[in-house]
Every structure is written in C-alpha cells, then in structure tokens.
Amino acid sequence: MQNTTQLFQNGTGAIVVPGLFDGTLTIKELMENGNTGIGSGDGLDGELIIIDNKPYKIDGDGIVSIVNDDFTVPFGNAHFADYEDVSVTPNLNSKDMSDVIFKHKPFENTQFSIKLHGQFSHVTVRSVYKQTKPYPNLIQTAENEHVFEGDNVTGTIIGYYNPSPFSQIAVKGFHMHFIADDLSIGGHLSKFSGFNGHFGIQLFNDFKLRLPVQNNDFLNHNFSKDDIEGSINKTER
Numbered sequence: 001m002q003n004t005t006q007l008f009q010n011g012t013g014a015i016v017v018p019g020l021f022d023g024t025l026t027i028k029e030l031m032e033n034g035n036t037g038i039g040s041g042d043g044l045d046g047e048l049i050i051i052d053n054k055p056y057k058i059d060g061d062g063i064v065s066i067v068n069d070d071f072t073v074p075f076g077n078a079h080f081a082d083y084e085d086v087s088v089t090p091n092l093n094s095k096d097m098s099d100v101i102f103k104h105k106p107f108e109n110t111q112f113s114i115k116l117h118g119q120f121s122h123v124t125v126r127s128v129y130k131q132t133k134p135y136p137n138l139i140q141t142a143e144n145e146h147v148f149e150g151d152n153v154t155g156t157i158i159g160y161y162n163p164s165p166f167s168q169i170a171v172k173g174f175h176m177h178f179i180a181d182d183l184s185i186g187g188h189l190s191k192f193s194g195f196n197g198h199f200g201i202q203l204f205n206d207f208k209l210r211l212p213v214q215n216n217d218f219l220n221h222n223f224s225k226d227d228i229e230g231s232i233n234k235t236e237r
C-alpha cells in the first residue's frame with residue numbers, strides 16, 4: 001500500500017554544496033517511494049520534476065525530456081500524492097505564498113508538500129548544466145545557470161517545505177520546481193506571479209532519508225569547512 005504520509009529523500013542539501021554531485025540512486029528507485037517529486041541528475045544534470053509518475057528533466061538549455069529508469073540522482077524528494085485542496089487568494093504571488101499558507105495551516109515547523117496547477121501570469125525558473133569531474137562546488141555551478149522567463153503559462157509547481165531547524169537537510173523554506181503543461185518551459189522556480197488554479201497541501205508524518213553509503217567521495221568528505229547553509233541560501237533561492 002502506498003504511504004501518503006511519508007516524504008522520501010535521497011541525499012541532503014549539505015551533500016551537494018561541496019560538489020558531491022554523483023548520482024547515487026536511480027530514478028526508478030526514487031519513484032518506488034513516490035509518484036511525485038523533484039531533484040537533480042548525476043553531475044547536477046538539470047532540474048527534475050516528477051508528476052503523476054512521469055520524471056521530466058529540464059536541462060541547462062531549458063530542453064525538457066523524460067529520463068530513463070537508470071538515470072541517477074544525487075538529490076531527490078519523492079512522495080505519493082494525496083493533496084488537500086485549499087482556497088487561496090486570486091492572482092497569488094510567490095512572495096505572499098508563505099503568509100497565505102500559514103494563515104490556513106500552522107505547518108511552519110514541519111515538512112509538507114505543495115502542488116499548484118493552473119495559470120501563471122509570470123514565472124521565473126532556472127536550470128544548471130551537467131558538470132564533469134572534478135566537480136566544482138554548488139556556488140560555482142550556479143554561476144553558469146540559465147534563467148528562463150515565461151508569461152501567461154499554464155503549468156504545475158511541485159514544492160517541499162523544510163522548516164529551519166532542518167535547514168542543512170534540504171533547502172530551508174520552500175524548494176519548488178515548475179513545468180509547463182506544454183513542456184515549453186520549466187526548472188527550479190525562483191518566483192511566480194498572478195497564479196489562479198488549484199492549490200494543494202500535503203502534510204507528512206514521516207521522513208525517510210537515504211544516505212549514499214556506497215559513495216566513497218561522500219564517506220571521505222570533511223564537511224566541517226563547508227558553509228552549507230550560506231551556500232544553499234545563496235543558490236537555491
């Protein structure tokens with residue numbers, strides 16, 4: 001039976017900060033833990049968004065494709081979708097979204113997912129190019145990312161909220177990926193405005209974290225000198 005109260009995660013935010021970009025779990029294995037999710041590929045190969053069991057990748061040029069079962073991820077979240085519809089203000093903007101959510105739901109200290117589907121008057125997304133070894137760190141990789149802007153686009157956001165006490169596990173606050181229904185634009189979401197459509201929230205009780213214990217670069221890395229929180233905040237906003 002599908003457990004709809006569990007959030008699964010492969011890797012952590014802290015692991016990708018110093019450039020530990022090896023894919024350590026296949027997309028097939030990730031999706032055994034959910035039909036919905038987000039992530040990145042081996043070598044930080046683009047931005048992933050999983051909707052209704054379909055794993056889409058948006059590469060550094062903004063090209064969308066569906067990845068094969070053996071595509072691997074250094075970081076990924078997945079869960080089985082069971083969203084509760086909430087009514088939000090018309091023409092919602094990303095900067096007002098937290099206030100709107102926490103007015104309805106006192107979930108500031110826990111993990112949950114959001115799914116938005118509908119019309120956006122504007123979205124700003126971005127994506128990174130696959131890196132090769134020796135890998136640069138996350139900040140160096142993000143310097144070469146591409147930003148894409150979309151007007152009057154219909155699409156889906158999948159996002160996860162990670163409360164600040166667990167800020168090094170994932171992105172603090174909301175980590176959201178977007179894809180248009182017609183696959184014309186997608187990526188890591190920076191901001192949106194003028195949203196009208198369905199807004200769903202799904203709360204989790206359980207968090208299952210998989211660490212890449214077969215990966216020697218991870219096992220031997222000294223994390224004590226990495227500015228993990230600073231790097232995540234700088235690159236994932």
Ligand SMILES: [Zn+2]
Pocket residue numbers: 047175176177188189
């Ligand atoms: Zn992202």
